Amino acid sequence: MKLALMMSTLCIATLGVAGCSSKVVEPDQYSGFLKDYSQLREARSPSGAEVMRWVDPKLDINKFTSVYVEPTQLYPRPQPTVxxxxxxxxxxxxxxxxxxxREISKSLPLANGPGPGVIVVRAAITAVSSKTEGLKPYEIIPVALVAAAVSTASGIRDQETTLATEAVFLDGGSNKVVAQVVRKGTGKPLSNDTQVMKTEDVKAVIDGWAxxxxxxxxxxxSK
Structure with missing residues (x-):
């Protein structure tokens, strides 16, 4: 019992950094936004985060001279809550x-739409479920903003905010998929189960993705 309590406390203490659950989106949490998940493999992003990713081995990145960022979607479309x-x-x-x-335009000029020589970024905030050891799992909700209660040794419960994304990169001339990525991140903890989630709570996660x-x-x- 003491060992279990120590492990639980350690998990909670490190949750904001590493998390005790899987750091990647599991296959049963895929939203269906991407047409094909079969080629995704575990990888590390440039910042060291664990992601599921695929890049076309025949990709010629030098053919692209501009980038078009499609408006981000919420997939599936969620129902707002209190x-x-x-x-x-x-x-x-x-x-x-x-x-x-902001980030991609540091290397490529922004295009007004798809076309030859344009790489298209199509991203979505997607659905994911969250479970906590010893607590009733939260239902899957139609957007990856999950308030997951975690209990500390003192009995206090904080609320973890989780955000997940799926993104596909397309050749704007042929509409061919050239790369895909699925990942998630943890935002600022909410102080209690009644606190309303704000955009600011997950801005750092989004900045890291971009x-x-x-x-x-x-x-x-550079290759």
């Missing part, structure tokens, strides 16, 4: 768009 209002959902997708454009996408492009470019 805890996760529509304002927060809109704020998250808008911020994701801004972050992607920065990794840009760094991944630079790595491919």
């Amino acid at each position: 805890k996760i209002p529509q304002q927060t959902l809109n704020g998250i997708t808008n911020y994701y768009d801004q972050a992607l454009k 920065a990794d996408m840009h760094q991944s492009y630079l790595k491919l470019k």
Whole structure:
């Protein structure tokens, strides 16, 4: 019993950094946003995060001279709640768009639409479930913003915010898929189960995703 309590406490203490559950989105949590998940393999992003990723081995990254970032989707379309209002959902997708454009435009000019020589970024905030040891699993909700209760040794429960994304990269001339990535991240903990989630709670997660996408492009470019 004491060992179990120590392990539980250790898990909670490190949850914000590493997490005791899987760090990648499991296959049973895939949303269906991507058409094919079969080629995804575990990999590490440039920042060291664990992701599920596939890049076409025949990809010629140098053929792309601009990038078009499609408006981020919420997939499947969620129903806002008191805890996760529509304002927060809109704020998250808008911020994701801004972050992607900000980071990727450091290396490629932004295009107004798809076409030859354009790489298209199509991203979505997707559904994921969350479970906590010893507590009733939360239902899968139609957006990956899950308030997962975790209990500490003192009996206090914090609320963990989890965000997940699936993104596909397309050749704007042929519409061929050239790369895909699925990943998740943990935002700021909420103080209790009544606190309303805000966009600011997950901005750091989104910034990390966007920065990794840009760094991944630079790595491919340097090969």
